[in-house]
Amino acid sequence: MSPFDAVGADTPATLPRNGTGRRGDIRVDLKIIADMVRPGARVLDVGCGDGALLDHLAHHKGVDGRGMELSMDGVRLCVKQGLSVIQGDADTDLKDYPTGAFDYVILSQTLQAMRNPRDALEHLVRIGRRTIVSFPNFGYWRIRLSLLFQGRMPVSERLAYQWWETPNIHFCTIADFVTLCHELGVTVEQSVILGGSGGVTTHQSTGRLANLFGEQGVFLLRRT
Protein backbone atom coordinates (compact mmCIF):
# COMPACT_ATOMS: atom_id res chain seq x y z
CA MET A 1 0.00 0.00 0.00
CA SER A 2 1.25 3.44 -0.88
CA PRO A 3 0.01 6.75 0.45
CA PHE A 4 -1.69 7.26 -2.91
CA ASP A 5 -3.31 3.85 -2.93
CA ALA A 6 -4.74 4.53 0.50
CA VAL A 7 -6.58 7.70 -0.43
CA GLY A 8 -8.72 6.05 -3.02
CA ALA A 9 -9.19 2.78 -1.25
CA ASP A 10 -10.31 4.31 2.02
CA THR A 11 -12.23 7.34 0.88
CA PRO A 12 -14.16 6.63 -2.27
CA ALA A 13 -16.42 9.53 -1.28
CA THR A 14 -13.73 11.92 -2.55
CA LEU A 15 -15.11 11.08 -6.00
CA PRO A 16 -18.76 12.03 -5.75
CA ARG A 17 -20.95 9.96 -8.01
CA ASN A 18 -23.11 11.96 -10.29
CA GLY A 19 -26.56 10.57 -9.78
CA THR A 20 -27.93 12.31 -12.83
CA GLY A 21 -25.63 10.40 -15.18
CA ARG A 22 -27.44 9.56 -18.38
CA ARG A 23 -25.35 6.55 -19.16
CA GLY A 24 -24.00 5.75 -15.72
CA ASP A 25 -20.64 6.57 -14.25
CA ILE A 26 -17.42 6.93 -16.11
CA ARG A 27 -13.95 5.71 -15.19
CA VAL A 28 -12.21 7.53 -12.36
CA ASP A 29 -9.51 9.01 -14.56
CA LEU A 30 -12.11 10.26 -17.05
CA LYS A 31 -14.05 11.87 -14.21
CA ILE A 32 -10.91 13.68 -13.12
CA ILE A 33 -10.43 14.94 -16.68
CA ALA A 34 -14.08 15.99 -16.89
CA ASP A 35 -13.68 17.98 -13.69
CA MET A 36 -10.86 19.96 -15.29
CA VAL A 37 -13.08 21.08 -18.20
CA ARG A 38 -14.97 24.36 -18.02
CA PRO A 39 -18.70 24.05 -18.79
CA GLY A 40 -19.70 25.00 -22.33
CA ALA A 41 -16.18 24.70 -23.70
CA ARG A 42 -15.14 23.44 -27.14
CA VAL A 43 -13.39 20.11 -26.63
CA LEU A 44 -11.47 17.71 -28.87
CA ASP A 45 -10.96 14.24 -27.42
CA VAL A 46 -8.09 12.55 -29.23
CA GLY A 47 -8.38 8.77 -28.96
CA CYS A 48 -11.92 9.02 -27.64
CA GLY A 49 -12.57 5.27 -27.67
CA ASP A 50 -16.24 4.47 -27.23
CA GLY A 51 -17.06 8.12 -26.53
CA ALA A 52 -17.76 7.72 -22.79
CA LEU A 53 -15.94 10.94 -21.87
CA LEU A 54 -17.40 12.96 -24.77
CA ASP A 55 -20.88 11.77 -23.90
CA HIS A 56 -20.35 12.64 -20.25
CA LEU A 57 -18.99 16.09 -21.12
CA ALA A 58 -21.85 16.77 -23.53
CA HIS A 59 -24.55 15.89 -21.04
CA HIS A 60 -23.02 17.13 -17.78
CA LYS A 61 -20.93 20.08 -18.90
CA GLY A 62 -22.73 21.15 -22.07
CA VAL A 63 -19.51 21.10 -24.05
CA ASP A 64 -19.29 21.27 -27.84
CA GLY A 65 -17.32 18.05 -28.22
CA ARG A 66 -15.51 16.38 -31.08
CA GLY A 67 -13.57 13.16 -31.13
CA MET A 68 -10.89 11.38 -33.08
CA GLU A 69 -10.50 7.63 -32.80
CA LEU A 70 -8.30 5.15 -34.59
CA SER A 71 -10.50 2.08 -34.27
CA MET A 72 -13.51 1.89 -36.55
CA ASP A 73 -15.48 0.01 -33.92
CA GLY A 74 -15.03 2.93 -31.56
CA VAL A 75 -15.95 5.50 -34.19
CA ARG A 76 -19.12 3.66 -35.16
CA LEU A 77 -20.17 3.38 -31.53
CA CYS A 78 -19.65 7.10 -31.06
CA VAL A 79 -21.44 8.29 -34.19
CA LYS A 80 -24.32 5.90 -33.54
CA GLN A 81 -24.93 7.67 -30.24
CA GLY A 82 -24.87 11.06 -31.91
CA LEU A 83 -21.33 12.16 -31.06
CA SER A 84 -19.19 14.03 -33.61
CA VAL A 85 -16.29 11.68 -34.09
CA ILE A 86 -14.00 10.99 -37.02
CA GLN A 87 -11.89 7.98 -37.79
CA GLY A 88 -8.37 9.27 -37.75
CA ASP A 89 -4.79 8.69 -36.66
CA ALA A 90 -3.53 11.14 -34.06
CA ASP A 91 0.01 10.55 -35.30
CA THR A 92 -0.81 11.99 -38.72
CA ASP A 93 -4.10 13.89 -38.59
CA LEU A 94 -3.57 16.44 -35.81
CA LYS A 95 -1.69 18.74 -38.19
CA ASP A 96 -4.96 19.54 -40.02
CA TYR A 97 -6.49 21.33 -37.06
CA PRO A 98 -5.98 25.09 -36.85
CA THR A 99 -4.15 26.66 -33.94
CA GLY A 100 -6.34 27.45 -30.95
CA ALA A 101 -9.36 25.72 -32.47
CA PHE A 102 -10.43 24.22 -29.15
CA ASP A 103 -10.63 25.32 -25.54
CA TYR A 104 -9.44 21.89 -24.45
CA VAL A 105 -7.75 19.05 -26.26
CA ILE A 106 -7.78 15.78 -24.34
CA LEU A 107 -5.42 12.86 -24.79
CA SER A 108 -6.52 10.15 -22.43
CA GLN A 109 -4.45 6.96 -22.04
CA THR A 110 -3.23 7.33 -25.61
CA LEU A 111 0.16 9.08 -25.39
CA GLN A 112 2.03 5.84 -24.79
CA ALA A 113 0.55 4.26 -27.92
CA MET A 114 1.67 7.01 -30.29
CA ARG A 115 4.53 6.66 -32.72
CA ASN A 116 5.73 10.19 -32.05
CA PRO A 117 4.47 11.41 -28.66
CA ARG A 118 6.61 14.54 -28.71
CA ASP A 119 5.20 15.81 -32.01
CA ALA A 120 1.73 14.88 -30.87
CA LEU A 121 2.11 16.84 -27.64
CA GLU A 122 3.32 19.87 -29.58
CA HIS A 123 0.25 19.67 -31.81
CA LEU A 124 -2.06 19.23 -28.84
CA VAL A 125 -0.87 22.35 -27.07
CA ARG A 126 -1.04 24.22 -30.38
CA ILE A 127 -4.62 23.17 -31.18
CA GLY A 128 -5.99 23.63 -27.67
CA ARG A 129 -5.81 26.61 -25.37
CA ARG A 130 -5.55 23.98 -22.65
CA THR A 131 -4.47 20.38 -23.03
CA ILE A 132 -5.31 17.51 -20.72
CA VAL A 133 -3.11 14.42 -20.89
CA SER A 134 -3.45 11.24 -18.88
CA PHE A 135 -1.12 8.27 -19.09
CA PRO A 136 0.06 5.25 -17.11
CA ASN A 137 3.20 5.95 -15.07
CA PHE A 138 5.98 3.50 -15.83
CA GLY A 139 7.76 4.72 -12.70
CA TYR A 140 5.01 3.23 -10.52
CA TRP A 141 6.54 1.18 -7.71
CA ARG A 142 4.83 -2.06 -8.64
CA ILE A 143 6.23 -1.80 -12.17
CA ARG A 144 9.67 -1.05 -10.78
CA LEU A 145 9.49 -4.03 -8.44
CA SER A 146 8.22 -6.31 -11.16
CA LEU A 147 11.13 -5.42 -13.39
CA LEU A 148 13.60 -5.58 -10.49
CA PHE A 149 12.60 -8.94 -9.08
CA GLN A 150 11.12 -10.82 -12.01
CA GLY A 151 13.27 -9.34 -14.73
CA ARG A 152 10.26 -9.44 -17.04
CA MET A 153 8.27 -6.67 -18.73
CA PRO A 154 5.43 -5.92 -16.36
CA VAL A 155 1.94 -7.16 -17.14
CA SER A 156 -0.80 -5.86 -14.87
CA GLU A 157 -4.54 -5.46 -14.93
CA ARG A 158 -4.17 -1.97 -16.34
CA LEU A 159 -1.33 -2.83 -18.71
CA ALA A 160 -2.58 -6.24 -19.72
CA TYR A 161 -0.35 -6.89 -22.73
CA GLN A 162 2.70 -9.02 -23.35
CA TRP A 163 5.64 -7.04 -24.75
CA TRP A 164 5.19 -8.48 -28.24
CA GLU A 165 1.54 -7.54 -28.61
CA THR A 166 1.26 -4.27 -26.72
CA PRO A 167 0.01 -1.18 -28.56
CA ASN A 168 1.85 0.82 -25.88
CA ILE A 169 5.15 1.48 -27.58
CA HIS A 170 6.28 4.65 -25.79
CA PHE A 171 5.98 4.29 -22.06
CA CYS A 172 7.17 7.10 -19.88
CA THR A 173 7.27 7.99 -16.21
CA ILE A 174 5.70 11.04 -14.64
CA ALA A 175 9.21 12.48 -14.29
CA ASP A 176 9.88 11.88 -18.00
CA PHE A 177 6.64 13.59 -18.96
CA VAL A 178 7.30 16.63 -16.79
CA THR A 179 10.76 16.92 -18.33
CA LEU A 180 9.28 16.84 -21.85
CA CYS A 181 6.78 19.55 -20.88
CA HIS A 182 9.66 21.75 -19.75
CA GLU A 183 11.55 21.12 -22.97
CA LEU A 184 8.50 22.07 -25.03
CA GLY A 185 7.88 25.18 -22.97
CA VAL A 186 4.58 23.85 -21.70
CA THR A 187 3.28 24.87 -18.29
CA VAL A 188 1.74 22.27 -16.00
CA GLU A 189 -1.25 24.08 -14.52
CA GLN A 190 -2.59 21.16 -12.55
CA SER A 191 -1.68 17.54 -11.95
CA VAL A 192 -3.65 14.75 -10.37
CA ILE A 193 -1.96 11.50 -9.42
CA LEU A 194 -3.91 8.27 -9.20
CA GLY A 195 -2.50 5.54 -7.02
CA GLY A 196 -3.15 1.83 -7.44
CA SER A 197 -6.74 0.55 -7.28
CA GLY A 198 -7.96 3.83 -8.68
CA GLY A 199 -7.16 5.79 -5.53
CA VAL A 200 -6.82 9.48 -6.24
CA THR A 201 -5.11 12.42 -4.73
CA THR A 202 -5.25 16.04 -5.61
CA HIS A 203 -1.58 16.06 -4.73
CA GLN A 204 -0.07 18.83 -6.83
CA SER A 205 3.38 17.37 -6.70
CA THR A 206 4.98 16.00 -9.80
CA GLY A 207 8.07 14.96 -7.89
CA ARG A 208 9.63 11.74 -6.76
CA LEU A 209 6.78 10.57 -4.54
CA ALA A 210 4.25 11.01 -7.33
CA ASN A 211 6.57 9.23 -9.72
CA LEU A 212 6.89 6.29 -7.34
CA PHE A 213 3.36 5.93 -6.05
CA GLY A 214 1.27 7.21 -8.92
CA GLU A 215 -0.09 4.53 -11.21
CA GLN A 216 -1.51 7.18 -13.55
CA GLY A 217 -1.02 10.90 -13.99
CA VAL A 218 -3.53 13.44 -15.28
CA PHE A 219 -2.04 16.76 -16.35
CA LEU A 220 -3.65 20.05 -17.30
CA LEU A 221 -1.25 21.88 -19.61
CA ARG A 222 -1.01 25.32 -21.16
CA ARG A 223 1.28 26.81 -23.75
CA THR A 224 3.70 29.20 -22.09
Added chain:
Amino acid sequence: MTASSTTRPAPLVAHGNGIANLPGHRVVLGVERPMPLDNGATLGPFTVAYQTYGQLNADRSNAILICHALTGDQYVIDRHPITGKPGWWELMVGPGRPVDTDRYFVISSNVIGGCMGTTGPLDADPATGRPYGLTFPVITIGDMVRAQKLLIEHLGIDQLFCVIGGSMGGMQVLQWTVAYPENVFAAVPIATAARHSAQNIAFNEVGRQAILADPDWCGGDYMNQGKRPRRGLAVARMAAHITYLSETALHRKFGRNLQNRKSISFGFDADFQVESYLRHQGTAFVERFDANSYLYITRAMDYFDIAAEHGGVLANAFQINGKVTPTRFCLVSFSSDWLFPTPESRAVVHALNAAAANVSFVEIETDKGHDAFLLDEPEFHGVVRGFIEGCAEHRGLVARRRGGQP
Protein backbone atom coordinates in the same frame (compact mmCIF):
# COMPACT_ATOMS: atom_id res chain seq x y z
CA MET B 1 -47.89 18.10 -47.91
CA THR B 2 -48.94 14.50 -48.10
CA ALA B 3 -47.02 11.41 -49.04
CA SER B 4 -47.27 10.61 -52.69
CA SER B 5 -49.63 7.86 -53.65
CA THR B 6 -48.21 4.51 -54.59
CA THR B 7 -47.29 4.24 -58.21
CA ARG B 8 -47.93 1.53 -60.74
CA PRO B 9 -45.56 0.53 -63.50
CA ALA B 10 -46.13 2.70 -66.55
CA PRO B 11 -45.35 2.02 -70.19
CA LEU B 12 -41.83 2.79 -71.33
CA VAL B 13 -41.03 6.42 -71.76
CA ALA B 14 -41.05 7.03 -75.47
CA HIS B 15 -39.02 10.04 -76.38
CA GLY B 16 -40.31 13.03 -74.59
CA ASN B 17 -44.00 12.38 -74.81
CA GLY B 18 -44.25 9.82 -72.01
CA ILE B 19 -42.80 12.02 -69.31
CA ALA B 20 -46.12 13.67 -68.57
CA ASN B 21 -47.39 10.24 -67.54
CA LEU B 22 -44.82 9.76 -64.81
CA PRO B 23 -46.35 9.84 -61.34
CA GLY B 24 -45.43 12.36 -58.67
CA HIS B 25 -45.23 16.11 -58.15
CA ARG B 26 -44.10 18.61 -60.71
CA VAL B 27 -43.34 22.31 -60.59
CA VAL B 28 -42.29 24.78 -63.25
CA LEU B 29 -39.49 27.06 -62.03
CA GLY B 30 -37.51 29.90 -63.50
CA VAL B 31 -40.63 31.39 -65.09
CA GLU B 32 -40.26 35.04 -64.12
CA ARG B 33 -36.49 34.91 -64.09
CA PRO B 34 -34.55 32.13 -65.80
CA MET B 35 -32.05 30.33 -63.59
CA PRO B 36 -28.43 31.33 -64.21
CA LEU B 37 -26.11 28.46 -65.04
CA ASP B 38 -22.40 28.02 -64.34
CA ASN B 39 -21.60 28.08 -68.06
CA GLY B 40 -22.98 31.60 -68.32
CA ALA B 41 -26.27 30.65 -69.99
CA THR B 42 -29.67 30.56 -68.35
CA LEU B 43 -32.35 27.90 -68.05
CA GLY B 44 -36.01 28.66 -67.80
CA PRO B 45 -38.75 28.03 -67.53
CA PHE B 46 -37.94 24.47 -66.56
CA THR B 47 -39.74 21.62 -64.83
CA VAL B 48 -38.62 19.82 -61.68
CA ALA B 49 -40.21 16.45 -60.94
CA TYR B 50 -40.12 15.46 -57.29
CA GLN B 51 -41.54 13.15 -54.65
CA THR B 52 -42.28 13.88 -51.02
CA TYR B 53 -42.82 11.54 -48.11
CA GLY B 54 -44.00 12.27 -44.58
CA GLN B 55 -45.30 15.52 -43.15
CA LEU B 56 -43.72 18.94 -42.96
CA ASN B 57 -43.96 20.16 -39.35
CA ALA B 58 -45.43 23.51 -38.31
CA ASP B 59 -42.17 25.46 -38.21
CA ARG B 60 -40.92 23.75 -41.39
CA SER B 61 -37.78 22.50 -39.69
CA ASN B 62 -37.94 18.75 -40.37
CA ALA B 63 -37.26 18.60 -44.11
CA ILE B 64 -34.68 16.16 -45.44
CA LEU B 65 -33.55 16.38 -49.05
CA ILE B 66 -32.36 13.19 -50.75
CA CYS B 67 -29.94 13.70 -53.64
CA HIS B 68 -29.78 10.90 -56.17
CA ALA B 69 -26.78 9.47 -57.98
CA LEU B 70 -25.91 9.48 -61.70
CA THR B 71 -28.63 7.11 -62.83
CA GLY B 72 -30.93 7.47 -59.85
CA ASP B 73 -34.16 9.42 -59.72
CA GLN B 74 -36.79 10.83 -57.40
CA TYR B 75 -38.51 7.48 -56.77
CA VAL B 76 -36.60 6.80 -53.56
CA ILE B 77 -39.15 4.47 -52.00
CA ASP B 78 -41.83 4.21 -54.68
CA ARG B 79 -42.07 1.31 -57.05
CA HIS B 80 -40.28 2.56 -60.16
CA PRO B 81 -42.84 3.68 -62.76
CA ILE B 82 -40.87 2.16 -65.65
CA THR B 83 -39.07 -0.88 -64.27
CA GLY B 84 -41.60 -1.76 -61.59
CA LYS B 85 -38.72 -2.40 -59.19
CA PRO B 86 -38.71 -1.24 -55.54
CA GLY B 87 -37.39 2.24 -54.78
CA TRP B 88 -33.60 2.56 -54.88
CA TRP B 89 -33.18 3.61 -51.25
CA GLU B 90 -36.04 1.97 -49.42
CA LEU B 91 -33.52 0.39 -47.02
CA MET B 92 -32.55 3.91 -45.89
CA VAL B 93 -35.78 5.86 -46.23
CA GLY B 94 -39.26 5.03 -44.95
CA PRO B 95 -41.28 4.58 -41.77
CA GLY B 96 -38.88 3.59 -38.98
CA ARG B 97 -35.89 3.68 -41.33
CA PRO B 98 -32.78 5.80 -40.58
CA VAL B 99 -34.37 8.60 -42.64
CA ASP B 100 -37.68 8.12 -40.87
CA THR B 101 -40.67 9.34 -42.87
CA ASP B 102 -42.74 9.16 -39.69
CA ARG B 103 -40.62 11.98 -38.30
CA TYR B 104 -39.25 13.87 -41.26
CA PHE B 105 -40.58 15.47 -44.40
CA VAL B 106 -38.51 13.84 -47.11
CA ILE B 107 -38.05 15.45 -50.52
CA SER B 108 -36.31 13.99 -53.55
CA SER B 109 -36.16 15.54 -56.99
CA ASN B 110 -34.86 14.44 -60.35
CA VAL B 111 -31.76 16.48 -61.26
CA ILE B 112 -31.83 18.92 -64.15
CA GLY B 113 -30.43 17.24 -67.21
CA GLY B 114 -32.20 14.07 -66.09
CA CYS B 115 -34.84 12.09 -67.90
CA MET B 116 -37.45 11.28 -65.26
CA GLY B 117 -39.58 14.38 -65.47
CA THR B 118 -37.15 17.19 -64.68
CA THR B 119 -36.10 19.19 -67.71
CA GLY B 120 -33.28 17.56 -69.64
CA PRO B 121 -32.05 17.12 -73.20
CA LEU B 122 -35.05 14.93 -74.07
CA ASP B 123 -37.51 17.71 -73.33
CA ALA B 124 -38.75 20.43 -75.61
CA ASP B 125 -36.90 23.71 -75.58
CA PRO B 126 -39.62 26.32 -74.88
CA ALA B 127 -37.88 28.64 -77.35
CA THR B 128 -38.18 26.24 -80.30
CA GLY B 129 -40.74 23.65 -79.25
CA ARG B 130 -38.31 20.93 -80.28
CA PRO B 131 -36.30 18.62 -77.98
CA TYR B 132 -33.14 20.27 -76.68
CA GLY B 133 -30.83 17.44 -77.68
CA LEU B 134 -27.31 18.81 -77.72
CA THR B 135 -28.57 22.38 -77.55
CA PHE B 136 -29.29 21.71 -73.86
CA PRO B 137 -26.72 23.73 -71.90
CA VAL B 138 -23.86 21.83 -70.28
CA ILE B 139 -24.82 21.81 -66.63
CA THR B 140 -22.87 21.32 -63.39
CA ILE B 141 -23.47 19.89 -59.94
CA GLY B 142 -23.81 23.53 -58.87
CA ASP B 143 -26.63 24.03 -61.37
CA MET B 144 -28.41 20.91 -60.13
CA VAL B 145 -28.26 22.21 -56.58
CA ARG B 146 -29.37 25.70 -57.66
CA ALA B 147 -32.49 24.11 -59.13
CA GLN B 148 -33.04 22.14 -55.91
CA LYS B 149 -32.75 25.38 -53.93
CA LEU B 150 -35.51 26.92 -56.05
CA LEU B 151 -37.65 23.84 -55.39
CA ILE B 152 -37.06 24.11 -51.63
CA GLU B 153 -38.03 27.78 -51.72
CA HIS B 154 -41.12 26.85 -53.71
CA LEU B 155 -42.03 24.42 -50.92
CA GLY B 156 -41.70 27.25 -48.41
CA ILE B 157 -38.69 25.75 -46.62
CA ASP B 158 -35.88 28.04 -45.54
CA GLN B 159 -33.49 25.60 -43.87
CA LEU B 160 -33.24 21.92 -44.66
CA PHE B 161 -32.75 19.81 -41.56
CA CYS B 162 -30.56 17.44 -43.53
CA VAL B 163 -29.27 16.83 -47.04
CA ILE B 164 -28.17 13.30 -47.76
CA GLY B 165 -26.95 11.39 -50.78
CA GLY B 166 -24.37 8.98 -52.13
CA SER B 167 -21.94 9.15 -55.06
CA MET B 168 -23.06 12.04 -57.32
CA GLY B 169 -25.76 12.59 -54.69
CA GLY B 170 -22.93 13.12 -52.20
CA MET B 171 -21.41 15.72 -54.52
CA GLN B 172 -24.72 17.58 -54.42
CA VAL B 173 -24.74 17.35 -50.63
CA LEU B 174 -21.27 18.92 -50.47
CA GLN B 175 -22.33 21.55 -52.99
CA TRP B 176 -25.34 22.41 -50.84
CA THR B 177 -23.14 22.97 -47.80
CA VAL B 178 -20.78 25.19 -49.76
CA ALA B 179 -23.34 27.18 -51.78
CA TYR B 180 -26.02 27.48 -49.10
CA PRO B 181 -24.38 26.80 -45.71
CA GLU B 182 -27.05 28.67 -43.75
CA ASN B 183 -29.78 26.57 -45.33
CA VAL B 184 -28.39 23.17 -44.34
CA PHE B 185 -28.42 22.10 -40.68
CA ALA B 186 -26.85 18.69 -41.26
CA ALA B 187 -25.20 17.00 -44.22
CA VAL B 188 -24.46 13.36 -44.99
CA PRO B 189 -22.18 13.01 -48.04
CA ILE B 190 -21.76 9.28 -48.69
CA ALA B 191 -19.18 7.48 -50.85
CA THR B 192 -18.28 10.69 -52.62
CA ALA B 193 -15.54 13.25 -53.24
CA ALA B 194 -14.99 16.99 -53.39
CA ARG B 195 -13.71 16.56 -56.92
CA HIS B 196 -14.00 13.93 -59.62
CA SER B 197 -10.75 12.01 -59.93
CA ALA B 198 -8.83 11.54 -63.18
CA GLN B 199 -9.69 7.84 -63.10
CA ASN B 200 -13.40 8.60 -62.76
CA ILE B 201 -13.32 11.13 -65.58
CA ALA B 202 -11.62 8.42 -67.62
CA PHE B 203 -14.39 5.92 -66.89
CA ASN B 204 -17.02 8.50 -67.79
CA GLU B 205 -15.24 9.24 -71.03
CA VAL B 206 -15.32 5.55 -71.99
CA GLY B 207 -19.08 5.58 -71.43
CA ARG B 208 -19.59 8.74 -73.44
CA GLN B 209 -17.47 7.46 -76.31
CA ALA B 210 -19.54 4.28 -76.41
CA ILE B 211 -22.67 6.41 -76.87
CA LEU B 212 -21.07 8.75 -79.40
CA ALA B 213 -19.81 5.76 -81.42
CA ASP B 214 -23.31 4.32 -81.80
CA PRO B 215 -24.64 5.27 -85.30
CA ASP B 216 -28.12 5.50 -83.79
CA TRP B 217 -26.96 8.39 -81.64
CA CYS B 218 -27.31 10.48 -84.83
CA GLY B 219 -25.12 13.30 -83.59
CA GLY B 220 -27.35 13.65 -80.56
CA ASP B 221 -30.51 14.06 -82.64
CA TYR B 222 -31.83 10.47 -82.35
CA MET B 223 -35.07 11.55 -80.71
CA ASN B 224 -36.08 13.42 -83.86
CA GLN B 225 -35.12 10.51 -86.08
CA GLY B 226 -37.05 7.77 -84.33
CA LYS B 227 -33.90 6.07 -83.07
CA ARG B 228 -32.11 5.39 -79.79
CA PRO B 229 -28.43 4.58 -79.28
CA ARG B 230 -29.23 1.43 -77.33
CA ARG B 231 -25.95 -0.37 -77.95
CA GLY B 232 -23.82 2.59 -76.97
CA LEU B 233 -25.76 3.39 -73.85
CA ALA B 234 -25.79 -0.28 -72.81
CA VAL B 235 -22.00 -0.53 -73.17
CA ALA B 236 -21.61 2.69 -71.17
CA ARG B 237 -23.71 1.16 -68.42
CA MET B 238 -21.80 -2.12 -68.49
CA ALA B 239 -18.46 -0.37 -68.09
CA ALA B 240 -19.78 1.86 -65.32
CA HIS B 241 -21.47 -1.01 -63.53
CA ILE B 242 -18.13 -2.78 -63.06
CA THR B 243 -16.85 0.26 -61.19
CA TYR B 244 -19.80 0.10 -58.78
CA LEU B 245 -18.80 -3.38 -57.60
CA SER B 246 -15.61 -4.90 -56.29
CA GLU B 247 -13.44 -7.76 -57.45
CA THR B 248 -14.40 -9.69 -54.32
CA ALA B 249 -18.11 -9.08 -54.80
CA LEU B 250 -17.98 -10.06 -58.47
CA HIS B 251 -16.05 -13.20 -57.67
CA ARG B 252 -18.37 -14.18 -54.85
CA LYS B 253 -21.42 -13.65 -57.04
CA PHE B 254 -20.21 -15.24 -60.27
CA GLY B 255 -16.73 -16.66 -59.98
CA ARG B 256 -15.90 -18.20 -63.35
CA ASN B 257 -19.26 -19.92 -63.49
CA LEU B 258 -20.64 -20.61 -66.95
CA GLN B 259 -24.01 -19.36 -68.12
CA ASN B 260 -26.46 -22.16 -68.97
CA ARG B 261 -23.76 -24.38 -70.42
CA LYS B 262 -21.41 -27.10 -69.31
CA SER B 263 -18.30 -25.96 -71.14
CA ILE B 264 -16.90 -22.91 -72.88
CA SER B 265 -18.18 -22.35 -76.42
CA PHE B 266 -15.00 -21.16 -78.11
CA GLY B 267 -17.02 -18.18 -79.33
CA PHE B 268 -18.20 -14.79 -78.22
CA ASP B 269 -21.53 -15.62 -76.67
CA ALA B 270 -21.91 -14.86 -73.00
CA ASP B 271 -20.14 -18.01 -71.80
CA PHE B 272 -19.67 -16.64 -68.32
CA GLN B 273 -22.36 -15.66 -65.89
CA VAL B 274 -20.66 -12.33 -65.28
CA GLU B 275 -20.97 -11.50 -68.99
CA SER B 276 -24.63 -12.39 -69.02
CA TYR B 277 -25.18 -10.31 -65.91
CA LEU B 278 -23.49 -7.26 -67.40
CA ARG B 279 -25.39 -7.59 -70.67
CA HIS B 280 -28.61 -7.69 -68.70
CA GLN B 281 -27.57 -4.60 -66.74
CA GLY B 282 -26.89 -2.80 -70.01
CA THR B 283 -30.11 -3.67 -71.81
CA ALA B 284 -32.29 -3.08 -68.75
CA PHE B 285 -30.73 0.33 -68.23
CA VAL B 286 -31.50 1.46 -71.77
CA GLU B 287 -35.21 1.03 -71.09
CA ARG B 288 -35.21 3.66 -68.36
CA PHE B 289 -32.48 6.12 -69.26
CA ASP B 290 -31.75 8.62 -71.99
CA ALA B 291 -28.37 8.61 -73.71
CA ASN B 292 -28.00 12.38 -73.92
CA SER B 293 -28.90 12.70 -70.24
CA TYR B 294 -26.08 10.24 -69.57
CA LEU B 295 -23.68 12.49 -71.49
CA TYR B 296 -24.75 15.64 -69.66
CA ILE B 297 -24.85 14.21 -66.16
CA THR B 298 -21.49 12.41 -66.41
CA ARG B 299 -20.03 15.70 -67.65
CA ALA B 300 -21.44 17.52 -64.64
CA MET B 301 -19.64 15.03 -62.39
CA ASP B 302 -16.37 15.51 -64.30
CA TYR B 303 -16.51 19.26 -63.82
CA PHE B 304 -17.09 18.97 -60.07
CA ASP B 305 -14.15 20.40 -58.09
CA ILE B 306 -15.06 22.38 -54.99
CA ALA B 307 -11.50 23.39 -54.10
CA ALA B 308 -10.88 24.84 -57.56
CA GLU B 309 -13.61 27.38 -56.89
CA HIS B 310 -12.02 28.34 -53.57
CA GLY B 311 -8.46 29.21 -54.45
CA GLY B 312 -7.41 25.58 -54.64
CA VAL B 313 -7.88 25.15 -50.88
CA LEU B 314 -10.78 22.90 -49.96
CA ALA B 315 -10.89 24.14 -46.38
CA ASN B 316 -11.71 27.64 -47.69
CA ALA B 317 -14.97 26.25 -49.07
CA PHE B 318 -16.12 25.60 -45.52
CA GLN B 319 -15.41 29.10 -44.24
CA ILE B 320 -18.11 31.73 -44.62
CA ASN B 321 -16.92 35.29 -44.11
CA GLY B 322 -14.08 34.01 -41.98
CA LYS B 323 -16.40 31.89 -39.84
CA VAL B 324 -16.64 28.13 -39.84
CA THR B 325 -19.55 26.50 -41.65
CA PRO B 326 -22.52 26.02 -39.29
CA THR B 327 -23.46 22.69 -40.89
CA ARG B 328 -22.89 19.43 -39.02
CA PHE B 329 -21.30 16.81 -41.28
CA CYS B 330 -21.23 13.04 -41.28
CA LEU B 331 -19.15 11.48 -44.05
CA VAL B 332 -19.30 7.79 -44.82
CA SER B 333 -17.06 5.74 -47.09
CA PHE B 334 -16.85 2.03 -47.84
CA SER B 335 -13.63 0.06 -47.56
CA SER B 336 -13.95 -1.74 -50.92
CA ASP B 337 -15.18 1.29 -52.91
CA TRP B 338 -12.58 1.96 -55.59
CA LEU B 339 -14.68 4.52 -57.48
CA PHE B 340 -14.86 6.92 -54.52
CA PRO B 341 -12.24 5.39 -52.22
CA THR B 342 -11.93 6.33 -48.57
CA PRO B 343 -9.05 8.81 -49.10
CA GLU B 344 -11.49 11.01 -51.09
CA SER B 345 -13.78 11.25 -48.07
CA ARG B 346 -10.82 11.66 -45.78
CA ALA B 347 -9.65 14.66 -47.82
CA VAL B 348 -12.99 16.34 -47.15
CA VAL B 349 -12.74 15.44 -43.46
CA HIS B 350 -9.26 16.97 -43.26
CA ALA B 351 -10.52 20.15 -44.91
CA LEU B 352 -13.44 20.32 -42.50
CA ASN B 353 -11.04 19.81 -39.58
CA ALA B 354 -8.83 22.58 -40.92
CA ALA B 355 -11.91 24.81 -40.88
CA ALA B 356 -12.75 23.55 -37.35
CA ALA B 357 -16.13 22.34 -38.57
CA ASN B 358 -18.35 19.84 -36.79
CA VAL B 359 -17.69 16.55 -38.53
CA SER B 360 -18.09 12.83 -38.09
CA PHE B 361 -16.51 10.30 -40.39
CA VAL B 362 -16.88 6.55 -40.63
CA GLU B 363 -15.45 4.03 -43.06
CA ILE B 364 -17.71 1.00 -43.28
CA GLU B 365 -16.02 -2.38 -43.70
CA THR B 366 -17.63 -4.15 -46.64
CA ASP B 367 -16.61 -6.03 -49.77
CA LYS B 368 -19.56 -4.77 -51.80
CA GLY B 369 -17.79 -1.83 -53.42
CA HIS B 370 -19.33 1.53 -54.28
CA ASP B 371 -22.84 0.08 -54.49
CA ALA B 372 -22.71 -0.66 -50.75
CA PHE B 373 -24.47 2.64 -50.09
CA LEU B 374 -27.59 1.20 -51.74
CA LEU B 375 -27.38 -2.22 -50.10
CA ASP B 376 -28.18 -3.80 -46.78
CA GLU B 377 -25.29 -2.59 -44.59
CA PRO B 378 -26.54 -2.52 -40.99
CA GLU B 379 -23.47 -0.69 -39.64
CA PHE B 380 -23.90 2.03 -42.25
CA HIS B 381 -27.58 2.42 -41.51
CA GLY B 382 -26.85 2.49 -37.78
CA VAL B 383 -24.36 5.30 -38.26
CA VAL B 384 -26.75 7.40 -40.36
CA ARG B 385 -29.57 6.80 -37.90
CA GLY B 386 -27.39 7.80 -34.95
CA PHE B 387 -26.11 10.91 -36.67
CA ILE B 388 -29.57 12.09 -37.72
CA GLU B 389 -31.00 11.42 -34.26
CA GLY B 390 -28.14 13.31 -32.65
CA CYS B 391 -28.71 16.24 -35.01
CA ALA B 392 -32.46 16.16 -34.36
CA GLU B 393 -31.68 16.55 -30.68
CA HIS B 394 -29.49 19.58 -31.39
CA ARG B 395 -32.08 21.02 -33.75
CA GLY B 396 -34.77 20.65 -31.11
CA LEU B 397 -36.89 18.34 -33.24
CA VAL B 398 -39.08 16.19 -31.05
CA ALA B 399 -39.69 12.69 -32.23
CA ARG B 400 -43.26 11.96 -33.07
CA ARG B 401 -44.88 8.72 -32.07
CA ARG B 402 -44.83 6.21 -34.85
CA GLY B 403 -48.01 5.11 -36.55
CA GLY B 404 -50.06 8.08 -35.41
CA GLN B 405 -50.12 10.01 -38.66
CA PRO B 406 -50.58 8.80 -42.21
